[in-house]
Amino acid sequence: MNVAKDPLPRSLIPLPDESLPGFLLRLAHRLDLSPGQVARRTGLAHSPTGLAPASSLLMLESTPLNLFARSARVTPAAADSLTLRPYTDRYPALTHALVREGSTPRPRSVFPLWLLMAYSRYCPTCLAGDDTPIQRRHGGPWKREWRLAITFACLDHQVFLRNDCPRCRLPVFGGRGSRLTLLPAQHTPGLHPAQCRNPPSESSPAGSGICGHRLDSAEPPEVSLSPALAELQRRLMGLLTSEGQPERAFQRFADLQVAAALIQAGWPAAANLAPSEAQPALAAHNAPQAHPAPSPQQPLPSSGRPVTTAWSTPPGDAVATAALLAASEQLVTQDPFESRSALPQLLRYLPTRQDPRWGTTWRMLAHDASPSFRHQVEKVYQLRLHFDWIRQGAPTQSITKARSVHRLFAPLLTLKDHGFAAEHIPQFLPESWLAVFSDSFDRRTPRSRLLRRMLPIHLIQAVSNLNLLEAAEFLGVPLSWSTGRRPRLNTRQPPDHLRGQGARDALERLAQHIARQRKFDYQARRTLLTGWHLDDQTWNRICRQHRRLTGPRPGALTRECASALVWSRVTGSEYSLAPIFQPPISPLNRQLDAASPAMMFLWRWDHENPPFPDVLEALEALALQIIEAPTHAP
Ligand SMILES: [Zn+2]
Ligand SMILES: [Zn+2]
Structure with a gap:
């Protein structure tokens, strides 16, 4: 149903960080149309319902993107910047919300919890706009970052964000029922972009009127934003937008999401990691869980969160979210073997991973989190937890088992500060490197082949936080080589060269040799x-x-x-x-x-x-x- 769209008679220049629904609201206000009419004329609404779909918050595919850009008189790049797509490689929830076939992503119909698809947070002062004539007339931006659960504060105005309307008390931009759309009340004309578009109260049916409260006059939450939490918000925004490696940001956000689930599941064991001024909000959010777990079909009272994903769902409230993220960051960055570390204490109280309330937490730890955080969680389980508890189905049971089969000696050796990293080590040790290690054996023997295969795995462990299985996986060695019936990685009986006191010196000598070589990123290759x-x-x-x-x-x-x-x-x-x-x-x-x-x-x-x-x-x-x-x- 793609009809060729004529450009609109007039348009607006998108504001910095503006979201697509926010732009639509301002444009509709400027043209004296309903947002639904603008959506239709720009090709955003092409479904039989005539409503712009929620997925256009995430991205527009190329045809609709070009159509929209042309009819709204903006460049395709500017139209793309109204969506969350530019953060795709950095924010796990976005990555999971898009499917990739070949190299072009497109939205799926499943929306991960750390994307706020059903409501938006907001800063009243931002909505009020600045002093420019255009913002005085049509208000300021509804920002796209407000739809990411990690955004809890406005750094321009140094306040926590709100997520509800002071009059109707409902989450603003609220999705109603099972059907999520880009905007509520799309066909209602004549509202200012900063007006609440919710129905007047929760009990009245949709369409029986509009709340209409001016959200730009709302007060921000009473709790004031502390410098430490403002700094945390700045760091999180930095991960989203900096020039650095997207993988680093992606892994850090995944770590935080996993840590947030651990904290919520074990609440209140790690409550003291949250800053005191924001802690009560998080406690209120987690209060229903203090009661015995309800049956999976039964929704939790008072909070609208579905039971099945309770622990992996971020709080709607921005202050509670700030407390949770601050606590999570501490958990992720703390040395777990420090005496006052919270991780061992917290893990001791966690329910088993079969509990449906974990949602995708364990999958995320296994696939998206950073190797070092994964390693920490695993190591704490292994060292501190009671065996019986592990047997009952503790989250890392299978990994713990695999590790106990393979006695490792590499963790005894650490080779930091040689100026090379895991990616500089090839899977099969070059012959010339082996010669440095020892000149006393014949390179054609099976033993020398085993050494050339095993040494890289040990070197990786010595310069990183990876365990044996992870190091092997990192090098592209199939898991079956270490777990198969006839293991091709014989770690239980290392050759003489790798036994005892001599091992450390030999590995050290090899490391010095590698440090002198020209470095290649074998991982990239x-x-x-x-x-x-x-x-x-x-x-x-x-x-x-x-x-x-x-x-x-x-x-x-x-x-x-x-x-x-x-x-x-x-x-x-x-x-x-x-x-x-x-x-x-x-x-x-x-x-x-x-x-x-x-x-x-x-x-x-x-x-x-x-x-x-x-x-x-x-x-x-x-x-x-x-x-x-x-x-x-x-
Ligand atoms: Zn603001
Ligand atoms: Zn309202």
């Missing part, structure tokens, strides 16, 4: 070449180098090995891990050992008189070319 193999065009080009007229031609086996060789040269990983030998390209149960034809062939390529030497030469050149391409540089 592994990521870049995920699923990589030679395409038809490249392979045909390489085969043309084979000029010999007699004898065999390069066949399927050669091509398979060619893919493995290039991938291995670039990533510094062993041949058998190459994507060409893994599913979905190869069958799941494909067995590769030293006697497999592919491995034999690759072995011959690494030794004198290799088969198809001209092809090999072209492959080595291709690997170099990939390594030296500008985007692949360290």
Whole structure:
């Protein structure tokens, strides 16, 4: 139903940080139309209901985006900036709200809890606008950050945000019933953008009138914003908008969400982590939980939160949210082995992870949280918790089990401050590095192969917070290698070189050697070449180098090995891990050992008189070319 839209007669310039619904309200006010009419004329409302969908708060796909931009007389970039899409890679709830097919995301119909889809927080003074004629007439911005649960304060006006209307007491911008839309009362004309659009009270049916209270005249919450909480808000906004690595922000927000769930589930065990002025608000929010857990079908009294996700839901109230985030940040950044640390104390009181009120908390800890926070939670469980309690189904049971099977010796060694990091270590230790480690053994023996495979895993553990399984995973080593019936990572009986007192010195010597080498980001290369193999065009080009007229031609086996060789040269990983030998390209149960034809062939390529030497030469050149391409540089 995309009708070609004529540009509106007049428009407005979006205000800094303005949200799409806020822009729509101001535009409707300027044009004397209802927001619904503007939504329809700009192509936002194309469903049979004629209502702009809630998902357009998150992003507009390319066709609607261009349509909207043209008819609202703004650039596509400005239209995109009215949505939350620019934060997608940094804010886990947004990442989870969008599906990615190929490289273009689009909104799903499921909205994670840390996106405030059903209401907006607001700062009355921001809504009142500044002194410019346009803001005096149409008010200030409804900001898009107010829809992220981590936003609890306005830093321009140094106040906590509100989330309800002082007259009708309902959350503002409230979604009613099961159907979320971009704006309530979209078809009501004549309201100022700062007026409450809720029905007059909770009991009256929708459509029987509008509350209409001027929210720009509302008082901010009575609790005043302390410098420490303002600073916390500044840090959180910094994570969203800074130039730094998005992964860091993403992991920190995930850590905070997990910590927030831990704190709410164990309430009030960690209550004292919250700043005193904001603590009562958080206590009020968590009060219903002090009673025995209700049955999963039964909603909690007084708070509208569904029981199934109670602990992973952020409070609506901004002061309670500030208290929760401040406590969560402390939990995430505290050293858990300090005597006054709250984490062990808190974890002792938590219900098991089968409880539905955890929501997605444990999945988030496993997949989104930072390795160091995951490691801390796990380590505390392992060291401090009673065995019986773990047997009852404590959250990290399976990991704890896996760890106890594999006795680790690497955590005894720490190699900080050598100036290299986990990403600088390849999965398969180069032969030249092994020579530094010890010159006394033959590189062809199975033992030396085991060392070249194990040392990187130990090095990673020594320079990071990762445990054995995480370090192996980091290097792209399949979990089955450490848990399979015939483990290919033999950690229980390390070779003589890695036993006892000598191990530390040897690893130290190796670390010094690595520190002197030129550093490459092997992690980036592994990521870049995920699923990589030679395409038809490249392979045909390489085969043309084979000029010999007699004898065999390069066949399927050669091509398979060619893919493995290039991938291995670039990533510094062993041949058998190459994507060409893994599913979905190869069958799941494909067995590769030293006697497999592919491995034999690759072995011959690494030794004198290799088969198809001209092809090999072209492959080595291709690997170099990939390594030296500008985007692949360290
Ligand atoms: Zn403000
Ligand atoms: Zn109201």
